Amino acid sequence: MNDRMITGVPEEYEKIREATAELQFTMASDVYTGSLLKTLAASRPSGRFLELGTGTGLATAWIVAGMDKKSSLLTIENNTLLIDVAKKYIDDSRVEFVLTDAYEWITGYRGEKFDFIFADAMPGKYDLFGETIGILKNGGLYIIDDMLPQPNWPLGHDLRVAEFIRHLEERNDVLMTKMNWSTGIIIVTKREQ
Ligand SMILES: C[S@@+](CC[C@H](N)C(=O)[O-])C[C@H]1O[C@@H](n2cnc3c(N)ncnc32)[C@H](O)[C@@H]1O
Numbered sequence: 001m002n003d004r005m006i007t008g009v010p011e012e013y014e015k016i017r018e019a020t021a022e023l024q025f026t027m028a029s030d031v032y033t034g035s036l037l038k039t040l041a042a043s044r045p046s047g048r049f050l051e052l053g054t055g056t057g058l059a060t061a062w063i064v065a066g067m068d069k070k071s072s073l074l075t076i077e078n079n080t081l082l083i084d085v086a087k088k089y090i091d092d093s094r095v096e097f098v099l100t101d102a103y104e105w106i107t108g109y110r111g112e113k114f115d116f117i118f119a120d121a122m123p124g125k126y127d128l129f130g131e132t133i134g135i136l137k138n139g140g141l142y143i144i145d146d147m148l149p150q151p152n153w154p155l156g157h158d159l160r161v162a163e164f165i166r167h168l169e170e171r172n173d174v175l176m177t178k179m180n181w182s183t184g185i186i187i188v189t190k191r192e193q
Pocket of ligand 1: 027029052053054055057058077078079082100102103120122
């Protein structure tokens with residue numbers, strides 16, 4: 001098996017990737033994560049999707065490519081320059097781009113729960129995890145990447161990662177699988193207590 005053979009790359013992917021490189025944005029998700037997100041997104045027909053940390057929209061494009069016509073995605077980013085790239089290339093009525101602080105958004109959210117959360121920012125992952133898993137439906141998917149050491153990790157981030165993984169392992173309301181693949185993926189689901 002050659003896992004480097006990636007199929008079904010979203011149409012807009014290359015243009016977003018070029019714009020991302022121009023901005024010298026180095027925190028973008030890789031194609032492996034993207035491909036996984038697309039596959040998992042397709043498993044949630046009529047799903048409510050949430051992405052925390054749109055960046056320039058690389059993962060957004062993959063998620064959208066997996067969503068069916070009745071699904072919708074809310075994607076949150078606090079950097080105008082980055083989210084504007086995503087908005088420019090992902091023109092899809094199923095997607096709502098929200099320019100705001102995800103800490104405030106998560107703590108203020110009172111709407112319907114989500115079927116799928118890609119948590120790709122500090123808020124929703126290392127911070128406010130309990131609140132974020134609280135807005136995931138039972139049986140919903142919560143996905144995170146960058147769990148293996150990355151060149152752009154700030155000093156001390158490895159300790160934060162280890163602590164977060166330990167926290168996940170200790171919770172009895174979640175089931176999880178850790179994958180030493182791509183940038184290090186963890187897939188979590190939540191079961192009814
Ligand atoms: C790892 S990057 C996201 C990459 C993106 N999902 C992709 O696929 O390329 C994390 C993003 O979270 C954003 N971010 C960081 N803190 C945030 C906050 N408090 N609220 C909203 N977005 C935030 C950053 O600006 C950055 O774009």
